Amino acid sequence: MNMLLIFGSATAAKRVEKTVAKYGVIAKVIHTPANISKSGCSHSVKINEKDFRDVVRVLSNSDIKILGAFKEYTVSGKTLYKEMII
Template sequence: MVYYLMVCRSLTYAQRTAAALERVGITARILRSPKVIDREGCSHCVKIPERSLTAALVVLNRAGLAPKRIFLQAEDRGLREVGL
């Protein structure tokens, strides 16, 4: 399955992001950012299903929780950054 990883600036923002998404029915899981995308040391990200990206971005923009960066995680576990 394909997922998106939304990089957040802190664990607190990842928790707020996940909570905002869960409130509207979007499955969201908090995890440590993989080393290949972690520029600042210990960032966290929120993992969502591929089909939920558009709705998630609308919800997060309204809540003032826009992610720092977004990566597509393909079935082969490879990561590719997507533009915001």
């Protein structure tokens, strides 16, 4: 299962990708799906669910703000998202 963390800018998302990589977490910047984007266009970082809490902990010690977190799951071949509490 993957998680999407939404950020305010493509720059912030890229910074997160590089920051968590230092902790061995694989993250990938993607364009946030429109149905979960908090306010129109945004960029997210996709991570494995197992890394979610570690990533949140790392970012809580930085100036990077997470705008939203969603769990990705599939129903009948369709990708859906469930919002998580950070």
